[in-house]
Amino acid sequence: MFADWPLLSLTVWVPILGGIAVLLSGDKGDAAGVRRLALVIAVVTFILSLGLYTGFNSSTAEMQFVERHEWISAFNIYYHFGVDGISMPLIILTTFTMILTIIAGWEVIKKKPAQYMAAFLIMEGLMIGVFAALDSILFYVFWEGMLVPMFILIGVWGGERRVYATIKFFIYTFIGSVFMLVALIYMYYQGGSFAILDMHAMKLSMDEQLLIFIAFLMAFAVKVPMWPVHTWLPDAHVEAPTGGSVILAAIMLKIGGYGFLRFSLPITPDASHALDWLIITMSLVAVVYIGFVALVQKDMKKLVAYSSIAHMGFVTLGLFVVFQIWENPANTDGSGAILAVEGAMVQMISHGFISGAMFLMIGVLYDRMHTRNIQDYGGVVHTMPIFAAFAVFFSMANAGLPGTSGFVGEFMVIIASFHANFWYAFLAATTLILGAAYTLWMVKRVFYGEVANDNVRALKDLNQREFVIMSILAIAVLVMGLWPAPVVEVMHATIENLLQHIAVSKI
C-alpha cells in the first residue's frame, strides 16, 4: 500500500512539521494534549518507516525508495533521498527509539513540555534525513541542522553544568564537520557533482584521498566518538535530560559510524587502507583504556557514557579491520571481512537498544532520587524488585551476555578480527571482562546489599509507563540476541557490494 508514496520524504517531514505543530500549540495550554500529539506523531512516523522495511528488497544493493528533485541548480544540488541495507535499519532504529523517548519524557518534563517534545520531533526528522540523504550537501544540511535541537535540549532541560556541556558538544561537532564541508566542495570541484554515489565512483589520487579521509575522520570521529576526541560525550550525557541522553547514545553516535560506511570507506578506500592502522589503534584504545576509565566512574550516567565509547570502538574496529583481513595470507576466502562489517552494523543497532535502555534506567532512578551518584544508592532491589530485574537484564546485555543483542555484534567483530591479527581479537575481547566488570560492579553497588538510606527505602517501583518502555526494549534486546538473522539479511547485499567496491583501488 505504501508503494507509490514518497515514503522517505514523509518520514523526514512528518516529524518536522509535526514538531512545528507541537511548538505552535504552545506551552500555555494543556500539557497532556501536547504530549499526546507528540506521541501520535512519533507513532505515525514509526509506522511510515516500517513501510521502508516491508517494501525493502534485500536482494539488491541498489538504492531504494529513491526520490530526486532539482533543488539548487546553480551548484548541481539535488533533493535526493534513497536507502539501502545500511541506512534502512538505522532509520527504523531512529523512529523506534523516538517513541520511547517521547514516553520517557511524559510526566517528567514540567518545564515547557511543548518545546521539549517539538525539539525531539524536529531532531527525529533531521536524523532520518541524515540517513536518507544521497546528496552530500543535503546530508550536510541535516547533519548540522540536528545539532541545533540537541543544543537546545541539553541547554534548557539539562543538569547543573548544562551550558558548558552543550556548548562543548556543539563546537566539537561543528569543528569536525566544517572540514568535511571543504572536502565535499573539493570533490564537487573535481567531479562536478555533490551526489554521494558519484563521489563513490570518482577517481582520486592518493594525496587527495588522504586529505579527504582526514577531513572525514575529523567529522565522524568526533561524532562516534573515538578516543581521543571523545571528551564531549561524557559531559553531554551527564548534563542532558534522560531523553536527550537516549537519543545521543542510541542514534547520534550511530551517525558517525554511518558516515564512515557511507563516506570514508567508499570514497577514499586507498586512504582508508593506508591509515587503517590509525583507526584500529584508536578503536582498541577506546575499547581497553575507556573500559578502564568506565570502571572508576562515580556517576552512573558517566559510566554508561564511557561504556558507549568503548562499545562504539567495536564499530570502528569492525569497519576498518577489513583491509588487514584481506591481506592476511592465512585467510583465503575473505569471509571475515563481511563478518566484520556486519558485526559493526549489528553492534550499532544493538547498542542503540542497550544504551537507550541503560540511560532510561538511570532516568527512572534519577526521577525518584535526583542523584546519579552510585554512592547514594544501595539495595534498590528491595524496594523496586521489578525494576531491578530489568536493570540486571540490561546490564547483562551491556556486558555482552550471550543471548542478548550485545553479544552478537561484539562476537562477530572479535571473530572477524581473528582473521586479521590475533592481538586485535585479544585486546577487543578484553571488553567482555571489562564490560562485565564495570557494569556488574555498578549493579552490585546500586541494586544489591542492604538498603542504603531512607531515600532508597521510600522508592516506588516502576509505574505502568516505565514498565511498558522497559518491556519493549527488553523484547528488542532479546529478539536481536536470539535471532539476528532478519537484520543481517537486510544489510547483506549492500555490505557485500560495499566491500567489493572498496577492494578496488581508486588511484
Added chain:
Amino acid sequence: MTLEALNYVTAWPEIFLLAMACLVLVVDVFISDAKRDFSYFLSQLTLIGTFVLVMTVPVDGREIAFNGMFVQDSLSIVLKLFILALSFVTFVYSREYLKDRNIFKGEYYVLGLFAVLGMMLMVSANNLLMIYLGLELLSLCLYAMVAFNRDNGNASEAAMKYFVLGAIASGMLLYGMSILYGLSGSLMLSDIAVAITQADDSRIGMVFALVFILVALAFKLGAVPFHMWVPDVYQGSPTAVTVFIGTAPKLAGFAMIMRLLVEAMGELHTDWQQMLIILSILSMATGNIIAIAQTNIKRMLAYSTISHVGFILLGILVGTNEAYASAMFYTITYALMSLGAFGIIMLLARKGFEAENIDDFKGLNQRSPWFAFLMMVLMLSMAGVPPTVGFWAKLAVLNMVVQIDMVWLALVAVFFSIIGVFYYLRVIKVMYFDDVVDDQPLSCGRDIQITLSTNALLVLALGLYPAGLMSLCISVFA
C-alpha cells in the same frame, strides 16, 4: 544637445526620489510634532514609488544616460531594489524607537532618503566622479544620522570619529582617482579599463592608484586594518541608525567594488587579488576573535560585520562572474540577517532602556518564545548553520574559492567561522538557558512585529530554498 540625448528616462527613479525627498523636507517644516507620522508615511510612500519605478524603468541590457555618467544595468537594478526594500524595513523598525526617545523628527527620514539616493547613484555610477558624489552624499547623511541624538555623548563621539576617518578615506579615494585620471586621461570607467590594458610603462602607476582606492574601499566597508570606526559607530549610534548603516550601504559598497575594481580595473585582477586575500583573512580573524570578548551586542555585531566583510571579499577576490554572484548573494543575505538582528534589539529596547547588552537578552525564551526563536534563526544564519541562508552564502563563497585551487584559503575561512560560532551561540545561550532578569513585557506595534517576523522567516525560507535568489544573482553577472 537635446534633452533626449541625456536619456533621463533611465534615471527616473532617482529623479523621483530626489524630488520627493525635497518635498518631505518642505512638508515637514509645516507640520506639528503630533502629526509627524505624516512625514514618515510620505517617506515610505517615496520608497515604494521609487521601487515601482525601478521595476518599470525601460532597460534593455545596459542603458547609459547623462553622457555616460550614469548606467542602468541588471546589477544596478537588482541592487537598487534590495536597497529600497531594506531601507523601507529599516524605517518601519525605527519609528517607535525614535518616538520613545523623543527624536522622532522628519530629518531622520529626509537624511535617510538622501542617503538612499546616494546609494542609488553609487550603484549606477559609470564615472569616477559619480562614484565619489554618490559616496559623499551617502556618507554625509550617515554622519548626521549618527549624531541624531545630539544630547548623547557617545553618539557625538561616534559621529566625530566616523566623520574624521570617513573624510580621510574619501581623501584616499580622491587621490587614487586623480592618479588614475592622470594616467588614463579620463574619468569614465570604460576608458580607464581600456587605458589599463594598453598601459605598459604606466602600469606601476595604475597599481599605485589601485592601492589608494582599495584602502578607501576597505575603509568604507570596514575591512581590517581599516575597521576602527565600525565598532564605535555601531555602538554609539542610536540603534535606528545602526541598522541603517549596517544594511543597505553594504550593498552600495559592494556595487562600488564592482564598478571600481572589476569594471575599471579588472585588468589588475592579480594585483588586487593579493591585497584582498590579506584584507579578507585579517578581517575574518580580527572580527571573529574580538567579537568573543564583547558584552555589548551592538559592538559584537559590529565585529561580526567585519568578519562577514572578510567573507564577501573572499568571494570578490576569486575574480570570476560566478564568484561575484556568490559575493553578491552573501552581501544581500548578510544585509537581511543584520537587519533582522538589529530589529530585534530595537524590539527589546523601550523608553529609557536600550537593550544593548547581551545580558539584556537573558531569558527571552520565557518572555517571548516567538522572538527568541526568530533571534535564534538569525544568529544561526550568521554563524552559517544550515538550514538557514547564512550557510548557503558561505557555501557559495567557499565553493568559488575552491574552484581557483585555493583550498588553503577556504580552510582558513572555515577555521575562523568555527571561532565565530561561539559568540553567536552565546546569544542563543542567554536567550534560552538563562533566567529572566528583566521581566517587562515586550511592547511594540503590529507593523513591527509582522515585518520582523517576515524578515527572520525569510532568512529561514531562503535557507530551505535558496535557488531563486542564487539564480537571480547569477543572472546579474551572466
